[in-house]
Amino acid sequence: MSQGALGDRLGLTFQQMQKYERGANRVSASKLQAIAVALGVKVSWFFEGLGDPTAERCGEDPIARTMDRFLATAEGFELARAFPGVPAGQRRSIVALARSLAEEDGNTPALQS
Numbered sequence: 001m002s003q004g005a006l007g008d009r010l011g012l013t014f015q016q017m018q019k020y021e022r023g024a025n026r027v028s029a030s031k032l033q034a035i036a037v038a039l040g041v042k043v044s045w046f047f048e049g050l051g052d053p054t055a056e057r058c059g060e061d062p063i064a065r066t067m068d069r070f071l072a073t074a075e076g077f078e079l080a081r082a083f084p085g086v087p088a089g090q091r092r093s094i095v096a097l098a099r100s101l102a103e104e105d106g107n108t109p110a111l112q113s
């Protein structure tokens with residue numbers, strides 16, 4: 001399918017399609033979904049072969065991978081932002097509580113003190 005034909009299906013000008021293709025303009029998530037539908041593919045098709053960005057960023061370092069996964073969650077990010085403001089004694093209590101909860105749930109904490 002040509003740029004022009006795809007642009008027509010999406011209600012975009014040829015110039016806008018060129019800007020997307022050259023990377024001059026970012027493609028929003030909703031527009032990427034519309035492009036995928038117009039082309040008859042899943043959105044994931046655009047990312048095939050790119051590899052795991054966490055693995056590339058963290059390599060073989062298990063601590064870095066654990067932290068990356070933790071910070072990728074809303075709760076992990078919020079906790080990481082708030083934690084430095086908690087007094088040291090209370091931080092130790094929070095860590096002990098988290099370890100205890102993880103052990104009760106059958107999860108073994110990745111890091112031991």
